[in-house]
Amino acid sequence: MKKILILLVSLLLFYSCNNEVDVVTPVVDPSGFLDQTYPLPDNVKPIMEGVYEVTIGNDLLGDQVVVKWNRDRLSIFSGKNGGYIVLNSGYLDSVLFFFGYWRYSTNTETGAATFYIPANEGGSEILSGDTTFNTIKFIGNYGVGNELAANPLTLQYKRPFSQSVKQGNFDILAHRGGGRNSDYLGVSENSIEMINIAERFGTTGIEIDARLSKDGVPFIYHDGDINLRLTQKSIIWGDIESFTWAQLRTLVTLRNGEKIPSLREALEFTLEETNIKTVWLDTKDVDVVPASIELLTEINERAVNMGRNLKIYLGIPAEDVYDKFLEQPNYQDVPSLVELSIDQVREANALIWAPRWTQGTQSSTVQQMQADGRKVFTWTLDDENYIEQFINEGQFDGILTNYPTIVSYYHYIKQ
Amino acid sequence: MQILKIIIATVAISSIGISQIDDKTYSLSTELGVGYSRYFTTMDYDDLNQNGFSGTVKVMWNPEHLLSIGLETGYQYLYSLDVSDYSTEFGNTNVKASMYTVPVFIVFSMKVLPNIKLSAGSGVYLLFNSGELFGDELSSNQISIGAHMGISYTYPINNSMAIGGELLYSYFSKLQDQTVAIQFLFVYDFFRY
Amino acid sequence: MKIFLLLFTILFAQTFLLTPLFAQQLNFQENTFFYPHTYENRQIVSSLGIALAKLPEDVVETDDVFRAPLFSYRLKYGLPENFLAEGSVETNIVTFNFMLGPKWNYQFDKLGFSLGTDLSFYLGKLEQFGFDTKFNGWALYPNISAGYQFEKFTLSVKSELVFNLAEQSKNGESEIENDLDFFNGWTIGMYLEQPFWGDNYVVLGVRSTFLKFYYPMWAAFSTFDRAFYIPEATFTFIF
Incomplete structure (x- = not known):
């Protein structure tokens, strides 16, 4: 009994004793769909930028997010765990497509994320360069870890960035x-x-x-x-x-x-x-x-x-x-x-x-x-x-x- | 498995052991160990030599109970590498590098059997790195914290001297690597009171 | 690591089987601190210790272990009906942690058990190196201990759960309530107590903590949302 106790204690003390972290690499666009799309013109990208309401998928992102373009990706920033999404993009027939991954900044949780903007939810207007349109809707899904993106996630345009910003x-x-x-x-x-x-x-x-x-x-x-x-x-x-x-x-x-x-x-x-x-x-x-x-x-x-x-x-x-x-x-x-x-x-x-x-x-x-x-x-x-x-x-x-x-x-x- | 056999054998021999003289005498002793060290690393070089010399010097204070405390230093070879015609973005070159370490440790040891002691120590390892690349000397020193644990068996040869062996596991925090050393041990009680 | 474990386990097992060879009566009831023996009413045992922790490199960005040793003074005070009160103060100079809590100990011959909980209040202040920072918080440590008295030493194990209750910090004139998860993590420690020389008892201990927030490194303002393994080695004098 004594020996078993000592063995158990020793095991507890000396195993699980490192701080190595393993972050999975999400599976993004496994079928290579984006290769069949056209790159978005730079002049239409700012139309999408602004503050969006998360209408579906609040568990992942909280209630609102920021959508902002950078040099080569669309990024989405949330107020939950420093969460963000980085997306590659393309369009086909007035529909905009986005494939990428989400990640929480403060921990190692991550997964795949996909969106599209249908033609009638802003896709046509964005591609035509209409800067007055303000009901853009990102419809998409996200996965956790190596899962395919299957959980629904929807963002609805709420407002532009403030003038001071x-x-x-x-x-x-x-x-x-x-x-x-x-x-x-x-x-x-x-x-x-x-x-x-x-x-x-x-x-x-x-x-x-x-x-x-x-x-x-x-x-x-x-x-x-x-x-x-x-x-x-x-x-x-x-x-x-x-x-x-x-x-x-x-x-x-x-x-x-x-x-x-x-x-x-x-x-x-x-x-x-x-x-x-x-x-x-x-x-x-x-x-x-x-x-x-x-x-x-x-x-x-x-x-x-x-x-x-x-x-x-x-x-x-x-x-x-x-x-x-x-x-x-x-x-x-x-x-x-x-x-x-x-x-x-x-x-x-x-x-x-x-x-x-x-x-x-x-x-x-x-x-x-x-x-x-x-x-x-x-x-x-x-x-x-x-x-x-x-x-x-x-x-x-x-x-x-x-x-x-x-x-x-x-x-x-x-x- | 080999290590397991060594440990079991050592413990078994000790169980036959010499009876404990449990007196009230305090002593200062010096323990000299020399032997072989094997460096265990995840570095991926085919020609890395990981076998070398290990030596330790301990001065221990031994009160009347089971526990002793002391200071340790020594020398432990870690690795060397000698590669010719190594291809780099700057052209081909010969690579020579080696590393050894000198511990400066506080050590506790505990008599768990009449002739067997467990020891644990911690402190700093002074790491000495040298070599050559592109005709330029490589030379640097570094300090790493570290720890070791050991088991020793000693057999008294007279009233103040004993000989035996020690198995020593050492961990180098900076390198995140370890060594296992097997040493011949000579113990001398140089002062009693 | 496996070699280390094997060595450790086999030798300790051997030790306990053969300890009668060292037969000598020692008074562990009065001279041990972590071994959870029962206390006489108003019996006092206190200890002075130093702990060195290997802090996670992801947080402190160095493998330096000696930067902030924790010094501690602990006291146990016997109460009726196998109860006792334990209080302690720990410090690394820029941080103080005060703990107080009841415990109930029970002994079956040489085997002792303890159940208890400690309330902790910690506070820190740093005004050098570009800091103008104050920090304090409350935590709860429900704990359980078990220990066995061998002929010449005692060996005890203590485990704690750690819950964050509240925490606030102030940097310059900016002050916030920190959002910490209620469950912080857990710890387990093993303590070997024995006489060192004469009647002077010491404790050699190793404690493993698995915590998201380890209060002595508050000044790093870690934002990592994951638990870290932080081993501590402790050396304690009992008096």
Whole structure:
């Protein structure tokens, strides 16, 4: 009896003792139906945007959702568990079709989602470019896990975004290029692949982390060392900046199989392949400051020449980086973002002040900065209740978050 | 299964054991272990050498009851890799890399039988990484937290010395890998009071 | 892990079969804390402990275990009819957790059982590193223990369910009531108590927690809607 008791206790204590998470990949458009449709013209996409009522499927999404197009997908943001849907699209005979997946931001629940907009529920009007039509209906289904989408889900157009939302220039900034590894998005934080999908979460800007290799190549990577939070197992360990660029690219693989991007690769991809308008280039080591300034200056100039609405700011998170920044020639002309005191923001002539969210909304100080002509971003805000409060009661120009889907929801429903 | 047999055999031998001298003497002892270590990893390299030397040095305080406490350090080989003509985006190169570790641990041990002790320790592993790639040296150090558990059998050869063996399982948090080591053990009670 | 389990299980089983070899009378009724023996009326046993937890990397983004050891002082006070009251305070400097609750213990010779529940109030404050944050909450810990007294040591197991009752936080001038699920998770711990030297008893413990919200890491403001496995190693002096 004693031995059995001990065995049971030992089993209880030492099994089930890891925090590994498995997120299923939903089966999306298994028959390849979208391949037979025509791509939606860009000019008709904004007609669909707005706040919708969930008439069927409230269990999944709550009572209302935001429908918003991004570069290549239609995204739907809900107020339940940070839920969102990302959809690919096409049309055939005045009917619009959508296939994709839903996911809760704060946990790992996911599944397939499909919709169509019939010709007589807005399909014809959308395709004809009729911007006055406002009774659009998304009729669809969703599945859970690997199930086929079979549960009904219907969205009814409720209202457009408010004028203040449309005319505002609020930045929804995604942490680490779009999200953390701990959110299990299928791609790694601070990777090109993450930047590529960031806009699907409602992101208008990204934050990425710059470091410098032993031989002087700037690259993006968050932590100071090679570790399993960020990388797959490797034969090299230790301070990541003690390795040359060739060594890092050859021997280190990011958590989901990607290579570590150089800073040039990341910024050029952002410039050329996305519509992202703000990059918060955080400085993780003082030594990367000159290289970051040189590169962001080059890419910002290229953006202006291309007529591309993109601005890259050098992030200054700590005193040592700040001191290094002040040593740089013409530092006051470098677009920068300072997380320190407002006096230091002014001394550096930073365009953005970025206080930690745990200082609260600080509305009077925020207004002082805005009166100087500067923007104020707060970081890194993930708690849904605080996001709602900061958007409705705060004066910020942008919020950095791991859950841009939640920020998007509360931003776009704002009256 | 092999490990199971070893454990059962060790326990069986100990059951025959030498009778316990349960006195009120406290002692300080040093325990030296040398042996073989096997590194268990999910790293996927065909040429990874996972067998190597393991050595530990412990200084233990042994009060009159079952429990002892002490400090441990040592050396444990983890792995090495030597690959020629490795293909990369920068061209072909030779890859050399190796890793060993030095533990700095607090260790508890408990006499569960007259000659058998269970031990558990935790602390930090100093990880030393070295090698070469593209003609550039690879060299870095890192600290990982870790823990180990062991079982040892010792047989007294005189009043203050004993010899025996130890089976040691170690876990490296940073690497999320483990080693199993088998060591020859020499124990010397260098101070009694 | 399996090797580890085998080793652990076989050796403990062997230990218990052969413990009579170490026959010596020890007073566990007065010197053990986690072993759920019955208490004399007004009997007091207290303990001072330190716990180190391996926090989940998804939340704290480091595998550093030594950042925030939890120090604890616990006291049990004997009441009539096999009841007792237990109170404790735990702290990692920026967080305090006060617990108080009744227990009912029963002993069949060397086998002891305990049923109880603890009410917890925790609070934290952090004003460094860009924080201007205060935090507090209430939780309930119904618990059950069983333990066995061997010749030279006791071995006890304690399991708790953890329920969130209320929680609020304040950052700067922004204040909210946090939405936490009522059921937070559960814990199970195993405690080995024995004399270390002379009449000084210690407890070596391992506790596994499976919780969505682990109060010592409140400052991480975890938003993950999933339970994490958090192992704790504890070392406790009894006096």
